[in-house]
Amino acid sequence: MPVTPVLETDALRRQDPELAEVLHGELARQSTTLQLSAAENFTSPAVLGALGSSLANKYAEGYPGARHHGGCEFADAAERLAVERARALFGAAHANVQPHSGSSAVLAAYAALLRPGDTVLALGLPHGGHLTHGSPANFSGRWFDFVGYGVDAGTGLVDHDQVRALARAHRPKAVVCGSIAYPRHLDHAFFREVADEVGAYLIVDAAHPIGLVAGGAAPSPVPYADIVCATTHKVLRGPRGGMVLCGSELAERVDRAVFPFTQSGAQMHTIAAKAVAFGEAATPAFAAYAGRVVANARVLAAHLAAEGLAVATGGTDTHLIAADPAPLGLDGRTARGRLAAAGLVLECCPLPRGDGRGLRLGTAAVTTQGMGEAEMARIAVLLAAVVRGERDPAGVRAQVRELTGRFPPYPG
Numbered sequence: 001m002p003v004t005p006v007l008e009t010d011a012l013r014r015q016d017p018e019l020a021e022v023l024h025g026e027l028a029r030q031s032t033t034l035q036l037s038a039a040e041n042f043t044s045p046a047v048l049g050a051l052g053s054s055l056a057n058k059y060a061e062g063y064p065g066a067r068h069h070g071g072c073e074f075a076d077a078a079e080r081l082a083v084e085r086a087r088a089l090f091g092a093a094h095a096n097v098q099p100h101s102g103s104s105a106v107l108a109a110y111a112a113l114l115r116p117g118d119t120v121l122a123l124g125l126p127h128g129g130h131l132t133h134g135s136p137a138n139f140s141g142r143w144f145d146f147v148g149y150g151v152d153a154g155t156g157l158v159d160h161d162q163v164r165a166l167a168r169a170h171r172p173k174a175v176v177c178g179s180i181a182y183p184r185h186l187d188h189a190f191f192r193e194v195a196d197e198v199g200a201y202l203i204v205d206a207a208h209p210i211g212l213v214a215g216g217a218a219p220s221p222v223p224y225a226d227i228v229c230a231t232t233h234k235v236l237r238g239p240r241g242g243m244v245l246c247g248s249e250l251a252e253r254v255d256r257a258v259f260p261f262t263q264s265g266a267q268m269h270t271i272a273a274k275a276v277a278f279g280e281a282a283t284p285a286f287a288a289y290a291g292r293v294v295a296n297a298r299v300l301a302a303h304l305a306a307e308g309l310a311v312a313t314g315g316t317d318t319h320l321i322a323a324d325p326a327p328l329g330l331d332g333r334t335a336r337g338r339l340a341a342a343g344l345v346l347e348c349c350p351l352p353r354g355d356g357r358g359l360r361l362g363t364a365a366v367t368t369q370g371m372g373e374a375e376m377a378r379i380a381v382l383l384a385a386v387v388r389g390e391r392d393p394a395g396v397r398a399q400v401r402e403l404t405g406r407f408p409p410y411p412g
Contacts, residue, residue, distance in 0.1 A: 027410075030042070030409060031404060031408055031409055031410070032343070032400070032401050032404055032405075033343040033344070033345050033397075033400060033404065034343060034344050034345060034366060034379065034400055034403070034404065035345055035365035035366065035409075036344055036345060036346040036361045036362060036363075036365070036366065036379070037345060037346055037347055037360075037361075037362060037365070038208065038234070038319060038320045038321075038346075038347070038360050038361060038362025038364070039180075039208075039233070039234055039347070039362070040233070040234070040362070040364070040365055041211075041233060041234060041235065041236075041237045041364040041365045041368055042237070042365055042368045042369070042409040042410070043233075043237055043238060043239060043273075043277070044237065044276070044277075044280060045410070046276050046280070047237070047238055047239055047273045047276050047277055047280075048273075049276075050239075050269060050272040050273035050275070050276050051239055051269050051270065051272075051273045052269070053269050053272060055074070055075060055078060055268040055269040055271075055272050056268070056269040058071070058072070058074075058075050058268045058269075059265050060072050060075040060076075060079075060265060060266050060268050061259065061260075061264055061265045061266070062259065063079070063255065063259070064076035064077075064079050064080050075266075075268045078268060078271055078272040078275060079097065079098075079266070079268070079271050081275045082095075082097045082271050082272070082274045082275035082278060083095050083096075083097055085275055085278035085279055085282065086243060086245070086274075086278050088282065089214055089278050089281055089282050090210075090213065090214065090220065090222050090228075090245055091220065091222055091223075092222050092228070092245035092246065092247075093246070093247045093248040093251070094245070094246050094247065094248055094250070094251035094254065095243060095244070095245050096108070096243060096244040096246075096254055096255055096258050097232075097241075097243045097271055097274050097275075098258050098259060098263060098266045098267075098271065099229075099241065099242030099243060099244060099258060099263070100241060100242065100263065100267060100270075101231070101240070101241060101242050102130075102132075102205075102207040102229065102230065102231035102242045103130075103131070103132050103242070104242050104258075104262060104263060105229035105230065105231075105242035105243060105244050106130075106132040106140070106203075106205060106229045107132070107139065107257075107262050108229075108244055108254060108257040108258045108261075108262050108263075109203050109227045109229050109244060109254070109257070110140065110143075110144065110174075110203075111257035111261050111262055112227065112250060112253040112254045112256075112257035113173070113174055113201045113203070113226070113227065113250075113253070114144060114173055114174060116143045116144065117143075117144065117145060118144055118145065118172075118173040118174070119144070119145045119146075119147060119170050119171065119172040119173055120134065120140075120144050120145065120146050120147070120172050120173065120174045120175075120176060121146075121147050121148075121149060121163070121166055121167055121170065121172040121174070121175045121176065121200070122134055122146055122147075122148060122149070122175070122176035122178075123148065123149060123150070123158070123176070123177075123178070123179050123182070124148025124149065124150050125148070125350060126148075126150070126350050126352055127148070127149075127150040127151045127179075127350065127352050128151070128179040128180055128181035128182045128322075128349065128350055129148065129178075129179060129180070130178065130179070130180045130205060130207070132205070133146065133148075133176055133178070133205070134146025134148060147166055147170045147172065149162050149163045149166055150162060150352060151182075151352055153352065155313065156312045156313040156314075156352070157184060157313060158182070158186065158187075160187070160190055163175075163190075163191070163194055164194050164197075167194045167195075167197065167198045167200070168197070168198060171198050171199070171200075172198065172200050173200060173201065174195075174200050174201040174202070174203050175191055175194060175195045175198075175200045175201070175202050175203070176203045176204075176205060177191040177202065177203070177204045177205070177221070177225070178203075178204055178205025178206060178207065178208075178229075179205075179208070180207070180208065180349065180360075181312075181320070181322045181349035181350060181358075181360055182320075182322075183297075183301075183312060183313055183315070183316035183317065183318055183320045183321055183322055184313055184316070184317045184318070185209075185218060185219055185317045185318070186204075186221075188204060188219065188220075188221045188223075188224040188225065189224060191204075191224070192224040192225075195226075201226045201227070202224065202225050202226050202227075203225065203226065203227050203228075203229065204221035204224070204225040204227070204228045204229070205229050205230075206221050206228050206229065206230045207229065207230055207231040207234065207242075208234060208235075208318065208319070208320060209235070209318055210228075210230035210231065210234070210235070210236055211234055211235025211236035211237065211281070211290065211293075211319075211364070212235055212290050212293065212294065212318060212319065214235075214236055214278075214281040214282075214286065214290070215235075215281065215286050215287045215288075215289060215290020215291065215293075216287050216290065216291075217287075217290035217291050217293065217294050218290075218294075218317070218318060222245055225245075225246075226246065226247070226250060227244060227245070227246045227250060227254065228244070228245040228246070229242065229243075229244055230242065230243055230244075230245070231243075232274050232277060234319075234362075234364060235290065235293060235319050235362075235364045236277060236281060237277060237280065237281070237286075237364070237368065238273060238274050238276070238277025238278070238281075239270050239273035239274060239277065240270075241267070241270050241271075241273075241274060243274070244258065289367065289368070292367050292372070293319045293363050293364055293367045294316075294317070294318060294319065295373065296363040296366070296367050296371070296372065296373065296376050297316045297318065297319050297320065297321055297362070297363040298315060298316060299373045299376040299377065300321060300361065300363060300376040300377075300379060300380055301315045301316050301321045301323075302315065303376060303377045303379075303380030303381070304321065304323050304361075304380045304383070304384070305323075306380070307328075307380055307381065307383070307384035308327050308328050308384060309323040309324065309325055309327065309328060309359075309384065309387075310323060310324040310326065310327055310358075311323045312324070312351065312358065319362045319363050319364050320360065320361070320362050321360070321361045321362070321363075322349050322351065322358050322359070322360055323358055323359050323361065324351055324358040324359075325358070325359055325387050328384065328387045328388050329387075329388065329389075330387050331357060332348045332349075332351070332357035332358045332359055333348055333357055335359060335387045336348050336359065338386055338387065338389075338393060339359075339383060339386055339387070341393040341394075341397070342382070342386045342391075342393035342394075342396040342397050342400065343393075343396065343397040343400035343401070344379070344382065344383055344386065344396075344400065346359055346360060346361050346362075347359075347360050348360065363376070365409070366379070366407070368409065369404070369407040369408070369409050370407045371403075371407050375403065375407070378403070379403075382396050382399060382400070
C-alpha cells in the first residue's frame, strides 16, 4: 500500500501546494538517505492512516467513560483498544497511552511519585542520561535534587558499586534506570534491589528498548519497576508519543498525573495510531523484526570497530551503538556534519571519555527497510571512509541513493 495518499492528498496539493512540496521533499529525503538515528523509524502505512484520520478533529479531555466533552464514544473505543493492547503486549496491570512524548511520560511518573525538592538517583547526563534525568535546563533539574551515577571508565558499563554507594549515601525518593546512549541491557533486578534497600521507587525510562521488549529481544522492566516510561516510536515503530506502564496500585496516581496535572486534551488520532502499532508489535513478524534489529546492530558495531572507531562497551545488546570517531581524526560533531552531507543521518551522544561527544547510531529504520548484515558491513565502510576524509561526500551520497533505492522505506 503506497504511503503517498496519506502524506499528500489531492486536497492538500490543491489547497496548499507550498506545504505539499515540503512534505514531498521530506519523503524524498527519508527515501534517499540512510536513517541511522537511534531514535527514529518508519511507521507502517496503517499507523500513518490513523494519524491522518478524523480522530484528529476530536477533543477528548479525560478518560474513557469520563470525558469533559460529548461525542466521545469512538474516541473512547480507540483509547480502550490502545490500553488493552499495551497491557497485553507488555504484561502490565495498567497502561496510560495519553502522554504526548517520552518526556511527558517521565514528567507524569515524577508527578505521580515525587514532590519538588525530592532527591532522585539517575544516570548522569555525561554518561548517557536523558534531559529528564536531571538537566538544569529541564524541569527535572529545576524541580528535583538529582544525583548522577556513571559508567566504569574502563568497560563503559554502569558502575553498580557506585549506584549502590550513592543510593545509601543520599537515600533518594526514586531511582531512575534508563539511558539515551547505553548500548547494553540494564540490570533491572539490580536496580530493584537497590531501590528496595533504600526505600525508593524504581522508575525505568525504557524509551529506547521498549520496542525490543515488545518483540522479545530485550528483557522486560515491567516485573521490576514501579513505573515504566516509554516512547511509542523508535523500535516500536508507532507514532511519536509516550506511554506509562505501572501496577494497579499506582494506576490512579499515574492517570491523575497525566490528566489533569501535566496534560489536557488527549491527541486521539495519535492514540489510535498507538493502538495500531501495539497490534502490529504483538505479531510474530514483529518479533522476527526485533531480532533482526539487534543482529544488524551487532554486525554494524563489529564492522565500525574493525574500521577503527572506538565502539563503547565493545559492542551492543540493542539497536543502539555509541562510537567515538576520534581515532579516525574527527570529533563527534564534525563527523556528524560530514556524514549528513554524504547522506548518512545520525546524531551525537555524550561519551564519558574522549572529547565528550561521540556518534549514536541505530539500526531500527534500516532494518524496517529490509537491510541485513551485508548492508551493515557496507554502511560501516562508507561511514568510516567519510569520517577519514577518504571519500568525497557527494560520491558516497550517490552510493547511499543506490542502496536506499534497493530498499525503499515505502515500496510503491
